[in-house]
Amino acid sequence: xxxxxxxxxxxxxxxxxxxxxxxxxxxxxxxxxxxxxxxxxxxxxxxxxxxxxxxxxxxxxxxxxxxxxxxxxxxxxxxxxxxxxxxxxxxxxxxxxxxxxxxxxxxxxxxxxxxxxxxxxxxxxxxxxxxxxxxxxxxxxxxxxxxxxxxxxxxxxxxxxxxxxxxxxxxxxxxxxxxxxxxxxxxxx
Amino acid sequence: xxxxxxxxxxxxxxxxxxxxxxxxxxxxxxxxxxxxxxxxxxxxxxxxxxxxxxxxxxxxxxxxxxxxxxxxxxxxxxxxxxxxxxxxxxxxxxxxxxxxxxxxxxxxxxxxxxxxxxxxxxxxxxxxxxxxxxxxxxxxxxxxxxxxxxxxxxxxxxxxxxxxxxxxxxxxxxxxxxxxxxxxxxxxxxxxxxxxxxxxxxxxxxxxxxxxxxxxxxxxxxxxxxxxxxxxxxxxxxxxxxxxxxxxxxxxxxxxxxxxxxxxxxxxxxxxxxxxxxxxxxxxxxxxxxxxxxxxxxxxxxxxxxxxxxxxxxxxxxxxxxxxxxxxxxxxxxxxxxxxxxxxxxxxxxxxxxxxxxxxxxxxxxxxxxxxxxxxxxxxxxxxxxxxxxxxxxxxxxxxxxxxxxxxxxxxxxxxxxxxxxxxxxxxxxxxxxx
Numbered sequence: 001x002x003x004x005x006x007x008x009x010x011x012x013x014x015x016x017x018x019x020x021x022x023x024x025x026x027x028x029x030x031x032x033x034x035x036x037x038x039x040x041x042x043x044x045x046x047x048x049x050x051x052x053x054x055x056x057x058x059x060x061x062x063x064x065x066x067x068x069x070x071x072x073x074x075x076x077x078x079x080x081x082x083x084x085x086x087x088x089x090x091x092x093x094x095x096x097x098x099x100x101x102x103x104x105x106x107x108x109x110x111x112x113x114x115x116x117x118x119x120x121x122x123x124x125x126x127x128x129x130x131x132x133x134x135x136x137x138x139x140x141x142x143x144x145x146x147x148x149x150x151x152x153x154x155x156x157x158x159x160x161x162x163x164x165x166x167x168x169x170x171x172x173x174x175x176x177x178x179x180x181x182x183x184x185x186x187x188x189x
Numbered sequence: 190x191x192x193x194x195x196x197x198x199x200x201x202x203x204x205x206x207x208x209x210x211x212x213x214x215x216x217x218x219x220x221x222x223x224x225x226x227x228x229x230x231x232x233x234x235x236x237x238x239x240x241x242x243x244x245x246x247x248x249x250x251x252x253x254x255x256x257x258x259x260x261x262x263x264x265x266x267x268x269x270x271x272x273x274x275x276x277x278x279x280x281x282x283x284x285x286x287x288x289x290x291x292x293x294x295x296x297x298x299x300x301x302x303x304x305x306x307x308x309x310x311x312x313x314x315x316x317x318x319x320x321x322x323x324x325x326x327x328x329x330x331x332x333x334x335x336x337x338x339x340x341x342x343x344x345x346x347x348x349x350x351x352x353x354x355x356x357x358x359x360x361x362x363x364x365x366x367x368x369x370x371x372x373x374x375x376x377x378x379x380x381x382x383x384x385x386x387x388x389x390x391x392x393x394x395x396x397x398x399x400x401x402x403x404x405x406x407x408x409x410x411x412x413x414x415x416x417x418x419x420x421x422x423x424x425x426x427x428x429x430x431x432x433x434x435x436x437x438x439x440x441x442x443x444x445x446x447x448x449x450x451x452x453x454x455x456x457x458x459x460x461x462x463x464x465x466x467x468x469x470x471x472x473x474x475x476x477x478x479x480x481x482x483x484x485x486x487x488x489x490x491x492x493x494x495x496x497x498x499x500x501x502x503x504x505x506x507x508x509x510x511x512x513x514x515x516x517x518x519x520x521x522x523x524x525x526x527x528x529x530x531x532x533x534x535x536x537x538x539x540x541x542x543x544x545x546x547x548x549x550x551x552x553x554x555x556x557x558x559x560x561x562x563x564x565x566x567x568x569x570x571x572x573x574x575x576x577x578x579x580x581x582x583x584x585x586x587x588x589x590x591x592x593x594x595x596x597x598x599x600x601x602x603x604x605x606x607x608x609x610x611x612x613x614x615x616x617x618x619x620x621x622x623x624x
Contacts, residue, residue, distance in 0.1 A: 039249070057248060060244075060252075065255050068256050126236060148237065170193070173196075173197055174197075176232055181224075
């Protein structure tokens, strides 16, 4: 798995195994280390998947609380897949519960174009475009293009076949490009 | 591969040299392909790099306080290696095993009596011989009565009834309880005990009424000649909730399996085990919109356990991420709060008493009352079941149930078990197997 450079700490090899062993026994220190290690990617994943910060906060808390409560169910050292699977389920539950109508997107694309920097506009639109994707495509492209996971890891986390993971990422990219083509074209020109 | 697939493979770094050459050729030749490639690369870079999303600093505190609360609760509930939850489960299991012993004991006793009656042919043969012998005894003693009676009317009437009328004599026999213990003794040892004279003349009305019901009197069916069967009923049912009251539980579903012991033709006792799954509502609140210096008390999510110290924490103003939506979605929720649901489930065991109220051909209507324990407390239910015997030992059942049981609420994140009793109405269907 590729790790984002923004990760605060790196737990690898023997150290990770030792930490996980203590974590399974309920060690608060081990949990703290794992929290520090995965705090940022999990929050970012929740934020992009849910599409709003309030839901992301709740999903984030829920994920780590579940992680601690179900620590004995972690049978292997693949804590990343396990933790992202938890986060994914939590996010999907929250999204399902808080179904909200899609906001009018096209109209807002150019509303604030003159008042913000182009990069920030693109990021804002990226966030919105992500939220417009079907959830199955959204989670796949987030794990691939934002979190940098391999297709096999994505398949493990989501619980689908490798080929289906590739198809979902491909479709998500295509849909994102079509949604954002006016902005990207304007920016590149 | 079309241009989109080539671009996607390029972004993944999976292009073969031939595909790379093909992509370059298409980009050079086709302006639309060139634009698509540029857009894809820009988006990819924007997504995977320089994400300035920050984790809100207060989340760490909230998570760790929730974890601490969870750990304290678990540790305080430990008895050696057992938690309170384990203790409740073990207690429920012991109680159910104890209750299970009663019908099992009765069942063994009843099977023992079946063994005594197992040779039906022998029993029937014995009964027929005994009847004939008793008829003869009755004739002899009746004639003695006629000869010795001072009452001419009675004498004449008895003579008229008796002469050439074996049925009357047989009737006297039947009226004298052919399966009583006295009769059995007299059949085997006629000299030990004979019917007394008074026993015939003290029951003239009974004899007359039985004589009228000739078919019933001379029925070939002998008491105790029914085929013995194991009085055990197994059943499984699935129930889904119609509604609930005062529990906050919704979307209720239930599965159960039971074993029953037939205490007669109409009554059953037994045990039922099952699991109930339900959704409970809980409320969370967001911290969005919190102003500087605001107290956390009124806005902290209730799904995180808070200590008194935490309630005094001051929330710093957060710098909004540039990735955040320009229009905060919190405007969807009043006062920053929203409601969602948590799925809960509990296992339970009950002891029940069931009575067959109405039987109509292969249809019957049964009522059941039960009491027992679940993981969270005691429970009870009343159930009405319509049963259709489809053939052999199998019956289909459909019915409704009113159940009062404990529901877990507020346990989503803070591990503070709030148990609320509620009553639910469910519809159920299932299968009975009566051996």
